[in-house]
Amino acid sequence: MNQCVDQLVLALLPPDRIASVTWLARNPEGSLMAREAQRVGINHGLAEEVVRQQPDLVVAGGFTTPATRGLLKRLGYPMIEVDHAESFDDIRRITRQVAKAVGEEKRGETLIARMDRQLAELARDPGPSLRVAAWDGAGFSARKGSLFDAVLKAAGATNVANEPPASGYGKPDTEVLLATAPTLLVKGAGMGRRPGLRDNVERHPLVRRYWDGARTMTIRQAYYLCGTPMVADAAVQLREELRAAAAKIRRPLPFAATRRL
DSSP: OOHHHHHHHHHHSOGGGOOOEEGGGGOTTTOTTHHHHTTSOEEOSOHHHHHHHOOSOEEEETTSOHHHHHHHHHTTOOEEEEOOOOSHHHHHHHHHHHHHHTTOHHHHHHHHHHHHHHHHHHHHOOOSOEEEEEEETTEEOOOTTSHHHHHHHHTTEEEGGGSTTGGGOSSOOHHHHHHHOOSEEEEEOOSSOOOOTTHHHHTOHHHHHHHSGGGEEEEOGGGTSSOSTTHHHHHHHHHHHHHHHHHTOOSOOTTOTTSOO
16 A cells, blocks of 8 residues: 555565555556556555455555554554665665565565675676766755665765755755756656746756756656665666766866866
8 A cells, every 4th residue: 555565565476466556556657566566456545445355464654544554453454564765774674574474585585685686786886976966846855864865876876965065955056056066967757746936946047058958867756766675776777877878978067177077
């Protein structure tokens, strides 16, 4: 009943053991297991749906509606509640939690071992450090301690959101962006996002002048939204995308003489 935890369930179990996953698990912008989710039923977080499906276990997340969780508990449905993961250590912990609950500890350890191998391979070949601004309509994103920051670091990027002056800002600011002079803007593709006043910074003439085109990357939120062992695959893909984007940049920013590409 949670977009992130459902991806773990899909990775651990065959379709015939899954009564349903949240409908959001089928959205490829937010789920790395969207294809697998097409093979099982879906729910919309309603207790009535769970009662009809009669599962042996309900797997919920911290953001699953409290009223739904409370009702299902009162009705006697076994339930585990899984925290949101913000680090690779968190991913290891919750993968083991869900794997144990569904009786697939060996499969869980296999997923963790594969993730750790991929992270080790990325660390052995970091390449030149690439300064990026993780950027969205709400400001400099991917703060230190977030999963997005961990994925960027694993992919070989240095996130200027964690350096002065950007580290002191929680909102988009053109002057701060100019001062940090990142080589690339890395933007998460918003899911169902509507236009608003916060888009004004992204459309600022200076932002368009210096970062439009080759200097802006838009990536799927699935790369960093949910903490599952599959984010290591996303980090591998992101590294290739970052390197390809950097290769297209021919000249440094004119105001970044002391900064590195």
